[in-house]
Amino acid sequence: MNDLSLNKQRSFQFRRGPARFGPRSAMLASAVLMMALPAFAALGEDAISVQADQAHMQGSLRTTQAEAYTVHEIQAPTGTVVREYVSPATGKVFGVVWQGPWPPDMRQILGSYFAQYQQAAGTRASIHAGRKPLAIEHPGLVMHSGGHMRSFAGQAYLPESLPPGVRAEAIR
Numbered sequence: 001m002n003d004l005s006l007n008k009q010r011s012f013q014f015r016r017g018p019a020r021f022g023p024r025s026a027m028l029a030s031a032v033l034m035m036a037l038p039a040f041a042a043l044g045e046d047a048i049s050v051q052a053d054q055a056h057m058q059g060s061l062r063t064t065q066a067e068a069y070t071v072h073e074i075q076a077p078t079g080t081v082v083r084e085y086v087s088p089a090t091g092k093v094f095g096v097v098w099q100g101p102w103p104p105d106m107r108q109i110l111g112s113y114f115a116q117y118q119q120a121a122g123t124r125a126s127i128h129a130g131r132k133p134l135a136i137e138h139p140g141l142v143m144h145s146g147g148h149m150r151s152f153a154g155q156a157y158l159p160e161s162l163p164p165g166v167r168a169e170a171i172r
Contacts, residue, residue, distance in 0.1 A: 041109025043079050043096050043156055047072070047086040050093075056108060057082065068163040069094070069170075080152075082109060085171055087163045095157035095171035098144075102149040110156060113141050117156075142168065 050061070050072045059076040072084045083095050083096030097102045107114045120136045120143075133146030134154075145154030157171045 042109055043093055043113050043159055044161070045093055045111050047091050047093055049086070050074075050086075052086055057104070066170075076100070076104075077101075080104055084109075085157070087161065089163060090161070092161060094161035094163070095155065095172060097153075099153040101152070103145075103147070103152040103154075110143075113143075113156070114124045116141055117143060143150050 006013040019029070049069070057074050057076040058082070059074040059082075061074070062073045064071045068088075070086045070088060071086050072086065074082045074084075076082075076103060080098060080102050082104050083097045085095035085097075086092065096109050100108065106117060112119050116136065116138065121134055133144060136143040136156075140158065140160065141156065142159055143154065146151075146154075147153055155171055158170060159168065162168065
């Protein structure tokens with residue numbers, strides 16, 4: 001090995017060592033780890049995290065202001081569209097609607113209500129054979145979901161969280 005090759009190898013080995021990790025590298029590593037943590041806007045949760053849903057779905061966000069609520073529509077590259085309805089009075093997501101060729105991440109969009117969905121879906125699967133739509137109609141959660149390959153749609157909302165003057169039919 002010639003002297004130039006040996007110097008390059010030593011230089012490379014020196015830069016690989018722990019001395020090259022400074023404050024910038026530590027801050028970058030922390031930021032990357034924080035971005036990997038799940039923080040999603042979900043049914044019943046704060047609207048401030050809608051951007052996290054957008055990032056998770058890698059979609060585009062469009063916001064529309066209605067008289068009594070705000071709709072955040074996320075269009076994913078897969079063609080799936082998720083609309084999250086937010087009450088301006090509480091700042092909470094009171095309704096979610098989805099449609100597209102692929103169902104969204106239900107755990108993500110239903111948040112703490114996912115367990116009720118999972119229980120109802122499991123019960124329905126054991127009772128009803130076939131491809132019947134799923135309907136959950138509890139006092140605290142209403143959800144309708146159905147579809148088939150490349151065509152899924154559904155809605156979920158919290159009846160007690162509907163803003164004054166807003167009817168369930170508005171969540172579509």
